Amino acid sequence: MKLGSLKEGGRDGTLVVVSRDLSRAVRADGIAPTLQRALDDWQQAAPRLNALAEALEAGPVAGEFALDMQALAAPLPRAYEFVDGSAYLPHVERVRRARGAQVPESFYVDPLMYQAVSAGFYGPRDPVLVASEDYGIDLEAEVVVVTDDVPMGVTPAQAAGHIQLVGLVNDVSLRNLIPDELAKGFGFLQSKPRSALSPVLVTPDELGDAWRGNKVHLPMLTHINGQWFGAPDAGVDMQFDFAQLVAHAAKTRPLAAGTLVGSGTVANQDTAKGASCFAEKRTVETLEHGKPLTPFMRFGDVVRIEMLDHDGRSVFGAIEQRIQQAPAG
Template sequence: MKLASYADGSRDGHLVVVSRDLTQAHYASGICTRLQDLLDDWGFIAPQLQDLAVQLNHGKLRHAFPFEPGKCLAPLPRAYGWAVVAADGRVRREAGQFLGGGKPLRALASCEPALMAIAGDLHAASDAGAALDALRLLGLAVDWRAEGELVASHAAPLAVTPDELGDAWQRGVLQASLVALHNGSKLEPRDVAAAPGEALARVVRWRALRAGQLAGVALGALDIALAPGDSLRLDLKAADGQHSLFGAIDLDFLPPPAA
């Protein structure tokens, strides 16, 4: 299933189920209103949401409505933590506050995309296999850094169960293409192969992880020269280059505030 958090004036948004083709959505009201509640009681709530997703995909829900990514917050705006595992295995732990994919960014900073892994509770020293068993959802996130400091984190609108990824998900590895548009011009796509189970195992090497703490697999910084007024669109797509896996992160870079 595919999930998103619609902005409703609250800090966490309202959970919606999104159709496979990203055209329709339906509120999860009556089952679960926040993504964190789902993570806290996955075994009971997830099957109900899965049933809702099946009905939505078959056009059987009277109150479905057109899905609008621009109305989405990050899937989990207030995560309990955010740890990104770099290519060399180092773990960088950050605050887990995520902006929605369309929230403008004022500061110009380096762009560091990551595959976002959302798991249930995971014991310390769990191996990659146990971590994959605890994996619930995947998404796309981007960290922005200036002079080594985290400026902001954005997340694409969708949190997706691995079974929805089709051929892009093979034996616990996401194989996809990172596509970027800078001011509307397409940059050279980057093939990525990310193993969230291994990253989660690295994060819990010394400490347990609780549902709502997120781990990221770093996909490598993008070498892009940004200027005020620029736009940037980031998307992880299936191998065919056509199907967005998690929805896009669309950013506009504002000029600095007047002195």
């Protein structure tokens, strides 16, 4: 099933079930008013939501309406936790090679992960607001999973059973702020603002055979201002699968229902498949030409992030956002 949230009913939106072709929806507030409430009681809510999804696929249902992407908030407008990994080591390897550094051996056995912003997510058509182009505005096209309640210390095999939803995220980065922050030795803060989620989150069964090995085996398709930017395969070159990432996050703490776990920027060894962020593209240019040639994003630029199934149908809907200057004050 596919789930989204309308921009109504308060800060956490109103839960809707969405048709497989993303054309129709029906409010599910009779089951749970918000997606977070559904996740809090997932074992009871999920069968009822699934029954509503099956009815929507079978034909018209009472209260259904044509889906307007502009009316959608993020499926989880805010969440208790968002932890983001860096599971695609080709990206890490290239970035380090460009500055003459080696990848530590530990990176191949111990996932990189940081605590990201979860207090608010952009909707799939909301503008990305940034104070200055000088910050080095970048996108990061990633896959994200959402869990139910995960006990502390789960194994990867156990963690796999706690992955309930899958979606996309544009993990916005401000690249020119990152070096000074990392130099402090205390991680990201100002350089990692709010991210955007795809129009819908889907249960893993919606992906069919594209969901295997706790990975999504589909290309991550990104366009900038209508021009192809990249389509690396999210199931290739992913060093740690989502079960491993969830288990890593839960090593010393339980994870609350509604926790998001990100994959990190999707990247392949094959650079002909393009990039999922400007930092990656600029790194490849540095390795090939001795310097980056492509600037970071400017105000007015539009980014579109999407995944198509093997029949060319959009799985999660598209994140499509314009970069805008944040109002002063």
